[in-house]
Amino acid sequence: MRSQSGPDPTRRSERSRRAILGAAVELLGETGYNELTVEAIAARAGVGKQTIYRWWPGKGAVILDALADAAVDVDAQMPDTGDIRKDLYAIVRPTVAELADPRLSATSRALSIETLGDEALAEQVRDRLLRPQFDAVKDRLRAAQRANQVRADVDLDQAVELIFGPMYYRWMFRIGPLSEEYANDLVDLALAALGTDTA
Amino acid sequence: MRSQSGPDPTRRSERSRRAILGAAVELLGETGYNELTVEAIAARAGVGKQTIYRWWPGKGAVILDALADAAVDVDAQMPDTGDIRKDLYAIVRPTVAELADPRLSATSRALSIETLGDEALAEQVRDRLLRPQFDAVKDRLRAAQRANQVRADVDLDQAVELIFGPMYYRWMFRIGPLSEEYANDLVDLALAALGTDTA
Amino acid sequence: MRSQSGPDPTRRSERSRRAILGAAVELLGETGYNELTVEAIAARAGVGKQTIYRWWPGKGAVILDALADAAVDVDAQMPDTGDIRKDLYAIVRPTVAELADPRLSATSRALSIETLGDEALAEQVRDRLLRPQFDAVKDRLRAAQRANQVRADVDLDQAVELIFGPMYYRWMFRIGPLSEEYANDLVDLALAALGTDTA
Amino acid sequence: MRSQSGPDPTRRSERSRRAILGAAVELLGETGYNELTVEAIAARAGVGKQTIYRWWPGKGAVILDALADAAVDVDAQMPDTGDIRKDLYAIVRPTVAELADPRLSATSRALSIETLGDEALAEQVRDRLLRPQFDAVKDRLRAAQRANQVRADVDLDQAVELIFGPMYYRWMFRIGPLSEEYANDLVDLALAALGTDTA
DNA sequence: ACCTAACCGAGACGGTACGTCAGGTCTTTCC
DNA sequence: GGAAAGACCTGACGTACCGTCTCGGTTAGGT
Numbered sequence: 093m094r095s096q097s098g099p100d101p102t103r104r105s106e107r108s109r110r111a112i113l114g115a116a117v118e119l120l121g122e123t124g125y126n127e128l129t130v131e132a133i134a135a136r137a138g139v140g141k142q143t144i145y146r147w148w149p150g151k152g153a154v155i156l157d158a159l160a161d162a163a164v165d166v167d168a169q170m171p172d173t174g175d176i177r178k179d180l181y182a183i184v185r186p187t188v189a190e191l192a193d194p195r196l197s198a199t200s201r202a203l204s205i206e207t208l209g210d211e212a213l214a215e216q217v218r219d220r221l222l223r224p225q226f227d228a229v230k231d232r233l234r235a236a237q238r239a240n241q242v243r244a245d246v247d248l249d250q251a252v253e254l255i256f257g258p259m260y261y262r263w264m265f266r267i268g269p270l271s272e273e274y275a276n277d278l279v280d281l282a283l284a285a286l287g288t289d290t291a
Numbered sequence: 292m293r294s295q296s297g298p299d300p301t302r303r304s305e306r307s308r309r310a311i312l313g314a315a316v317e318l319l320g321e322t323g324y325n326e327l328t329v330e331a332i333a334a335r336a337g338v339g340k341q342t343i344y345r346w347w348p349g350k351g352a353v354i355l356d357a358l359a360d361a362a363v364d365v366d367a368q369m370p371d372t373g374d375i376r377k378d379l380y381a382i383v384r385p386t387v388a389e390l391a392d393p394r395l396s397a398t399s400r401a402l403s404i405e406t407l408g409d410e411a412l413a414e415q416v417r418d419r420l421l422r423p424q425f426d427a428v429k430d431r432l433r434a435a436q437r438a439n440q441v442r443a444d445v446d447l448d449q450a451v452e453l454i455f456g457p458m459y460y461r462w463m464f465r466i467g468p469l470s471e472e473y474a475n476d477l478v479d480l481a482l483a484a485l486g487t488d489t490a
Numbered sequence: 491m492r493s494q495s496g497p498d499p500t501r502r503s504e505r506s507r508r509a510i511l512g513a514a515v516e517l518l519g520e521t522g523y524n525e526l527t528v529e530a531i532a533a534r535a536g537v538g539k540q541t542i543y544r545w546w547p548g549k550g551a552v553i554l555d556a557l558a559d560a561a562v563d564v565d566a567q568m569p570d571t572g573d574i575r576k577d578l579y580a581i582v583r584p585t586v587a588e589l590a591d592p593r594l595s596a597t598s599r600a601l602s603i604e605t606l607g608d609e610a611l612a613e614q615v616r617d618r619l620l621r622p623q624f625d626a627v628k629d630r631l632r633a634a635q636r637a638n639q640v641r642a643d644v645d646l647d648q649a650v651e652l653i654f655g656p657m658y659y660r661w662m663f664r665i666g667p668l669s670e671e672y673a674n675d676l677v678d679l680a681l682a683a684l685g686t687d688t689a
Numbered sequence: 690m691r692s693q694s695g696p697d698p699t700r701r702s703e704r705s706r707r708a709i710l711g712a713a714v715e716l717l718g719e720t721g722y723n724e725l726t727v728e729a730i731a732a733r734a735g736v737g738k739q740t741i742y743r744w745w746p747g748k749g750a751v752i753l754d755a756l757a758d759a760a761v762d763v764d765a766q767m768p769d770t771g772d773i774r775k776d777l778y779a780i781v782r783p784t785v786a787e788l789a790d791p792r793l794s795a796t797s798r799a800l801s802i803e804t805l806g807d808e809a810l811a812e813q814v815r816d817r818l819l820r821p822q823f824d825a826v827k828d829r830l831r832a833a834q835r836a837n838q839v840r841a842d843v844d845l846d847q848a849v850e851l852i853f854g855p856m857y858y859r860w861m862f863r864i865g866p867l868s869e870e871y872a873n874d875l876v877d878l879a880l881a882a883l884g885t886d887t888a
Numbered sequence: 889a890c891c892t893a894a895c896c897g898a899g900a901c902g903g904t905a906c907g908t909c910a911g912g913t914c915t916t917t918c919c
Numbered sequence: 920g921g922a923a924a925g926a927c928c929t930g931a932c933g934t935a936c937c938g939t940c941t942c943g944g945t946t947a948g949g950t
Contacts, residue, residue: 103900103942126408129931140902145933201407207464208400208407209325218464226466249467250457250480257457258449264459265406265417267425268448281449285484302921328910339923344912501895501947524806529936538897543938599805605862606798606805607723616862624864647865648855648878655855656847662857663804663815665823666846679847683882700916700926726905737928742907891950901940907932914927919920 099146111137112144116158121195125202128155152206152213159199160220170228176236177283183229184255185275191263192270204264226252233286242286255282298345310336311343315357320394324401327354351405351412358398359419369427375435376482382428383454384474390462391469403463425451432485441485454481497544509535510542514556519593523600526553550604550611557597558618568626574634575681581627582653583673589661590668602662624650631684640684653680696743708734709741713755718792722799725752749803749810756796757817767825773833774880780826781852782872788860789867801861823849830883839883852879 115136119128130151134141148154171179190196203221207214229252236242242251258278262268314335318327329350333340347353370378389395402420406413428451435441441450457477461467513534517526528549532539546552569577588594601619605612627650634640640649656676660666712733716725727748731738745751768776787793800818804811826849833839839848855875859865 100899103898105901108901124408130933131931134902138902140900140904141933142903142935143901146900150933204463205404205407208404209323211465214465218466222464222466246480247476250476253457253460253466254453254480254484257460258452259456260460260463261452261456264403264463265421266410266413267417267421267452277446277449281445281453281484285453285480298921304922307922329912330910333923337923339925340912341914341924342922345921349912498894501893503896503946506896522806527936528938532897536897538899539938540898540940541896544895548938602861603802603805606802607721609863612863616864620862620864644878645874648874651855651858651864652851652878652882655858656850657854658861659850659854659857662801662861663819664808664811665815665819665850675844675847679843679851679882683851683878697925700924702915702926705927727907728905731928735928737930738907739909739929740927743926747907889950892948894945894947896943896945898942898944899940900942902938904935904937906935909930909932911929911931912927913929914925916924916926918923 104147105143108137108139108143109147112139112154113158113161115139116154117162117199120155120158120199120202124198125155125205128202130154152210155202156206156213156216156220159203160216163221170232172232172235174239176232176239176241177279179232180229180255180279180283181276183225183232184259184279185272187225187256188259188270188272188275188278191259197263200263226256229255240288243288246286251282251286254285255279303346304342307336307338307342308346311338311353312357312360314338315353316361316398319354319357319398319401323397324354324404327401329353351409354401355405355412355415355419358402361398369431371431371434373438375431375438375440376478378431379428379454379478379482380475382424382431383458383478384471386424386455387458387469387471387474387477390458396462399462425455428454439487442487445485450481450485453484454478502545503541506535506537506541507545510537510552511556511559513537514552515560515597518553518556518597518600522596523553523603526600528552550608551614553600554604554611554614554618557601560597561619568630570630570633572637574630574637574639575677577630578627578653578677578681579674581623582657582677583670585623585654586657586668586670586673586676589657595661598661624654627653638686641686644684649680649684652683653677701744702740705734705736705740706744709736709751710755710758712736713751714759714796717752717755717796717799721795722752722802725799727751749807752799753803753810753813753817756800757813760818767829769829769832771836773829773836773838774876776829777826777852777876777880778873780822780829781856781876782869784822784853785856785867785869785872785875788856794860797860823853826852837885840885843883848879848883851882852876 112133115133116128119132119136128151130141130144133139133151133154134144144154148157171182173179191200203217207217230248233242233246233248233251237244237246237248255278259270259275262274263270268274311332314332315327318331318335327350329340329343332338332350332353333343343353347356370381372378390399402416406416429447432441432445432447432450436443436445436447454477458469458474461473462469467473510531513531514526517530517534526549528539528542531537531549531552532542542552546555569580571577589598601615605615628646631640631644631646631649635642635644635646653676657668657673660672661668666672709730712730713725716729716733725748727738727741730736730748730751731741741751745754768779770776788797800814804814827845830839830843830845830848834841834843834845852875856867856872859871860867865871
């Protein structure tokens, strides 16, 4: 027997949904993640708290939705100029720049905190926010592999992690600067591991 | 002119300090980080809340101290057998295993959440918990560089990050398994980037 | 000029009306007055909330209607045997018994709460629920006055209050038992005040 | 095993207690009982809500305490001039006047609503607020009984109720005016029932 | 036999207050 | 004067209902 109906999604107010997600990202920019409260989101959105709790289990889920919603627009495509190094520069540089920007970085931190604290949310974050970019890079590397610019025996998942991993690590623990020079060096170092030639 | 004295550290109760740190790690193991409260720590430690607030600014600082305290004992030394690959296996495998262990991993997540949410704590975490291991690996790589096992032009900081970054990235976003095989492959891939030979 | 129409009573669903009033009395019996909610009435009656708010201004009005509806059947007539004492016993005893019954008393309490809290409802309660009985007793006393069983100078309103007042007072503040013996004594005492003879 | 300690009354802040009770009576005067909220009391008193809930189970109990506290000062003594009629005038007239005053009456209504809705509070109200006056009148009637101004066979409890009952009844259901003339007539009528003489 | 106006069930909505929880501060009492 | 204990003010939590509103789906008369 299946019942347990819950609210009826067809009756959901799109107006309220957008107001809530909008208010969430706004407030996330203005205050830190820890300072962000459901009450503030509701107030800013001009919405009753119940309307939030009716559709989301809690603050983390709202933020995830808000960020996923905001990210949809910018789901950048991976360029393919034929030169894998150049293309990686093109994708890594702006990502590094984004992490270096205190404003944009704040949302990433919020996201990461959620990810660390809640396994279910972690899956959502991984699949809805990270995966698109991850797969885009992976596809580009596969093409490079076919073009003999990347060794055939390289595991492409590990290859992508070799690029993004150090970047997030440096960002997360604030180990060093996130400059354009760093982005270039990172790509060069990774390609040294992946490339067919020693150059 | 107020002397801004604050409490007198010489009169501090070592008994209370240890009870608090002990209670913190215990509770961190029993419940998640978000569920951990200062009140619970005080109650478990048989201590007044004020005694915590007298000596630490907040929950994060207590946990950091607690973990740093616990970590002191295990501050592993980096081996040096002359074979850099073998030595990296020896350090990366147990680290990966630790992240794979749900019990031990929980404390790392707690740490990371603090790191993400509080810049001051991030520095503490970086310097007191990560740095020792980081520097140990860096020293070992420097030796390898001198032994011509690592290219001379490699930036050693980036080199260390190339090893630890992907590992934390995979752990943080739960991207893939953290197996011993993964540890080996990671080291191999990193050494492909760093090594003087193509092998 | 707006016609200020409001809902059209001719189209009102008698089915819903009865279901609502029925649900109200049921719930009043099951839970206290304060715990009674419009939502619960609507749910129990299988009715939309709007159907309640369309026809009644609020919970109090619904309850009043429900109780008035239920009371219609029992609007007892005052007997007239010629013996005023005997007739007063006949009306006071069951009224006391009703107040003594926890089940029936609950509705009276609900009624009284409304009365106390809302002046407009108080008038309704007074006129629709109390007045019939009040006037019946008053008429009977007038007859007794004509029969020289009650002093001619007695104000009949005050006379009725002299009987019902102490009864409700005792009930309301739970001052003493509401037994048949009490009912008899009350009538005797009141008649001592009203009667032409000392007996 | 008995524990379940609850808060320690010796540590209770007298300052907060008085502020809360004061705010409660103030607000009761400004708004109706139904409009009175715990949050408003806390805000007005400059007190945390928790401090209210720590010491009282809910709004009703606070109000009861507040009114009992306020009533303590005015716990009028019953005069004894030797003339029972005159003395009853002296006590009934101001009581009627108080019920006639919309301002003072509001608190009585609040009290009564609590009384009707909560049995435990009813006992408190009866014992702490009503009883003193009730007993004072009863004592005075006992003296009158000894002075042969009241019949020896009269039950004094019922006698007191014969006076207060009609008064509250008229007030509660807004049956008629609560004038000084009414007060006099009520006393006269009651004494007709109680007196040794027919006059 | 259709039309159309309005009631109906349902339930989402913006709100208010609830009673609870934890934060960080302040006070009391003891050692 | 530090420490245990715990009351205090504060403010967010998640829930329960409020009274309003909007949505299809019945019901009526009225034509």
